[in-house]
Amino acid sequence: MAFEMKGWLKAAAMVGLAGAAFAPHAAVAQSPEEFFAGQLVTILIGHPPGGSFDAYAQLAAQHYGKYIPGNPTVVVQSMPGGGGNVAAAYFANRAPRDGTMIALLPESLATLQLLDPEVSRWDMNEMRYIGSFADVTSVMAARAEAPAKTLDEMKATVSNVSCSGRTTTSAQAGAIFAHFTGAQYNMVCGYDSATASVLAVFRGEADMTTTVWTSWNSNYKAELDSGAVVPILQFGLERLPDLPDVPTAIELVEDQAQKDALAFFAAGGDLGRALLAPPGIPDDRFEALATAFDELVKDEQLLADAQTRGLPIAPKNAAQMADVLSKILGASPDVVALLNEAREAGFE
Structure with missing residues (x-):
């Protein structure tokens, strides 16, 4: 049934439509640099301090921020438990998905997902690697x-x-x-x-x-x-x-x-000690973090610090990591x- 909208109701509707039109546009228009400026970016690890996860995370925290657009402060947060599985479950299901939290988690997550899906409270198909510092054996x-x-x-x-x-x-x-x-x-x-x-x-x-x-x-x-x-x-x-x-x-x-x-x-060793982005991170922020990682692993001061700490640097970029992850997740059921x-x- 056709009807005529009252004047005041019509005006309110027009204002609402205008707000709806402009609000998403403003959010989408925020660049990675604008988003990350003044932010605190946390690298989550699932092991206590002292091991290689902490060593690479601390190395990244020291140098990564200057390559991320907006130059945020980068810190490390440890969430030990279950050999890294507690942190992995948190990261996949409860962590912020806006780019303010990334992770350096066990290289075995994709393998374990196939071996024991009931224990694996994450889906590596939904996450993307930013880049790897080095393989691990x-x-x-x-x-x-x-x-x-x-x-x-x-x-x-x-x-x-x-x-x-x-x-x-x-x-x-x-x-x-x-x-x-x-x-x-x-x-x-x-x-x-x-x-x-x-x-x-x-x-x-x-x-x-x-x-x-x-x-x-x-x-x-x-x-x-x-x-x-x-x-x-x-x-x-x-x-x-x-x-x-x-x-x-x-x-x-x-x-x-x-x-x-x-x-x-x-x-999984080919994934190595790698930075991981959460599910649902906006593509432009992921690309910004991945590009920053590619610059990070060429940084002369990072390379010198890594050598002093006995940490090898043999990086893989995001595309290479996606290829490794795809091969693991596509393993034969018989194997x-x-x-x-x-x-x-x-x-x-």
């Missing part, structure tokens, strides 16, 4: 007095392997390897961090543990140089240049399906199923 090292260091010795002798949460890469690496090879590992999980797991080896509470080579080489170089701890196994796709005589787990298994499963497990079987059986 998990390395198992044993104390000098450990009763077993070779595969044959580990098959014959029970070794106590310290680890934090069972969902962490360091814990799962040992469990998977034990299942595939018959190595006799007593997985002693429950330490509150990778640092605590390493200290358990130094105290003699455990025979060996796994953490990323970056942490071994930067935080425990004196112990490595003295022979107090000895690298015995690495979980990368190939041997690290620093460890040419230490075998990879892939080399020590004979079955091709197991090799494929270990390769999938190691693929995922086999790795899941090994992951669960290795803790029994």
